[in-house]
Amino acid sequence: MNYIQTKVVITGGTGMVGNCIKTEINKDLNSNRIQYEFLSSKDVDLSNREAVLNYFKNKKYDYIIHLAANVGGLYKNMNGNAEIFSSNIKINENVLEACLKNDIGRGIFCLSSCIYPSKPSKFPMDETMIHEGPPHPSNEGYAYSKRMLEMQCRQYNEKYDTSFICVVPVNLYGPYDNFNLKDGHLLPMLMHRFHITRKYDEIVAYGTGKPLRQFLYAPDFAKIILRILFDTNVQGENIICCNNDEFTITTVVHNILDVMTMDKKNLKWLTEKADGCMKKTVSNKKLLTLYPDMKFTNFDDGLKETYDWFLNNYNNIRK
Numbered sequence: 591m592n593y594i595q596t597k598v599v600i601t602g603g604t605g606m607v608g609n610c611i612k613t614e615i616n617k618d619l620n621s622n623r624i625q626y627e628f629l630s631s632k633d634v635d636l637s638n639r640e641a642v643l644n645y646f647k648n649k650k651y652d653y654i655i656h657l658a659a660n661v662g663g664l665y666k667n668m669n670g671n672a673e674i675f676s677s678n679i680k681i682n683e684n685v686l687e688a689c690l691k692n693d694i695g696r697g698i699f700c701l702s703s704c705i706y707p708s709k710p711s712k713f714p715m716d717e718t719m720i721h722e723g724p725p726h727p728s729n730e731g732y733a734y735s736k737r738m739l740e741m742q743c744r745q746y747n748e749k750y751d752t753s754f755i756c757v758v759p760v761n762l763y764g765p766y767d768n769f770n771l772k773d774g775h776l777l778p779m780l781m782h783r784f785h786i787t788r789k790y791d792e793i794v795a796y797g798t799g800k801p802l803r804q805f806l807y808a809p810d811f812a813k814i815i816l817r818i819l820f821d822t823n824v825q826g827e828n829i830i831c832c833n834n835d836e837f838t839i840t841t842v843v844h845n846i847l848d849v850m851t852m853d854k855k856n857l858k859w860l861t862e863k864a865d866g867c868m869k870k871t872v873s874n875k876k877l878l879t880l881y882p883d884m885k886f887t888n889f890d891d892g893l894k895e896t897y898d899w900f901l902n903n904y905n906n907i908r909k
C-alpha cells in the first residue's frame with residue numbers, strides 16, 4: 591500500500607530522552623506510518639553551521655524534536671558556564687536556521703525548569719515566568735542559552751507562522767541516563783557513586799540535603815513529547831512538564847539507598863559542598879489542563895527501573 595510517510599527528525603537521539611522516545615515508538619504498531627530519524631553528534635555536529643545546513647538539505651523532514659544540548663549536573667554547569675552557553679547557542683541557532691530553510695514548521699524544543707529565575711515572585715512558577723529575573727548563577731550559561739531558544743522560537747512563530755513548542759521538563763532520570771561521576775545529574779551520579787562505594791564503611795552525599803527538587807521519569811517525558819507533537823490543539827507555546835511530586839535532596843538520597851538496599855546509617859553529608867538553587871518549584875497546571883488523563887510513574891518505581899537498567903547495562907553506560 592502507498593501512503594505518504596511523515597518524517598520526524600530527533601536531534602540528541604542518542605541521549606537519555608532520545609532513547610526513551612525510541613523505546614516508546616517501538617511499542618506503537620502504527621509507527622511505520624511515521625519515519626523517525628534519531629541523530630547523534632556523529633551524524634552531524636550541530637554546532638557547525640555549514641554541516642547542519644548541508645545535513646538537513648533535501649531530507650524533507652516534516653517535524654523536529656530538538657533535544658541535543660550540552661547538558662550536565664550542578665558541577666559541570668558551575669565549571670563550564672562559558673562553554674555550555676557557547677555550544678548551546680550555536681546548536682540552537684543552527685537547528686532553527688535549518689528548520690526555516692527546509693520548511694520544518696512544527697517541532698518540540700527542549701528547555702528546562704532550572705532556567706527559571708532563582709528568586710521568583712511566586713511559587714509554583716508557571717510558563718509566563720521564564721524571563722522574570724536572573725537564573726541561579728551556578729548554571730547561568732545553560733539557563734541563558736535555553737532562554738534564548740525560547741525567545742527565538744517565540745519570535746519565529748510570530749514572524750514565520752511556525753509552530754515551535756517549548757517543553758520545560760524538571761529533573762529527568764531513567765534508563766540511558768548519564769551516570770558520569772563528575773558531569774552527570776544529581777540522581778544518576780548519586781546512584782553510581784553509591785554503587786561503587788557500597789562496600790565501604792562510609793558513603794557520601796554532597797550539600798545540606800535541604801534543596802527541593804521535582805523529578806520526572808524520562809519515559810514519561812518521552813510520552814508527553816510525542817503526545818504534544820501530534821496534538822494539533824497545541825500550537826507554538828510553552829508547556830511545563832512535571833508530575834505533582836517534590837522532594838528534598840535528603841528524601842531523594844534516602845529513596846535511592848532504599849532501592850539499592852543500602853544502609854542509611856553509613857551516609858555522611860559533606861555540607862560544605864554547593865547546594866545549587868534551594869527551590870525551583872514549577873506548575874503542571876497547563877499540562878494537566880491539556881491532558882487530564884496523564885499518568886505518571888511513581889518515583890520509587892521509576893528509581894527501581896532505573897537501578898535495574900543501570901545494573902543490567904553497567905558495562906556500556908556513560909560513566
Ligand code: NDP
Nearest residue numbers: 602603604605606607630631635636657658659700702762
Ligand atoms: P543527554 O546528555 O542524555 O544527550 C544529549 C544528546 O545531545 C546526545 O544525543 C548527544 O549526542 C547530543 N549532542 C550534544 N552535543 C551535540 C552536538 N554538538 N551535535 C549533535 N548532537 C549533540 O541529554 P538528555 O537526553 O538528558 O536531555 C535531552 C534534553 O532535555 C536536553 O535539551 C536537555 O537540556 C533537556 N533537559 C534534561 C534534563 C535532565 O535531567 N537530563 C532536565 C531538563 C532538561 P552524542 O550521543 O553523539 O554525544
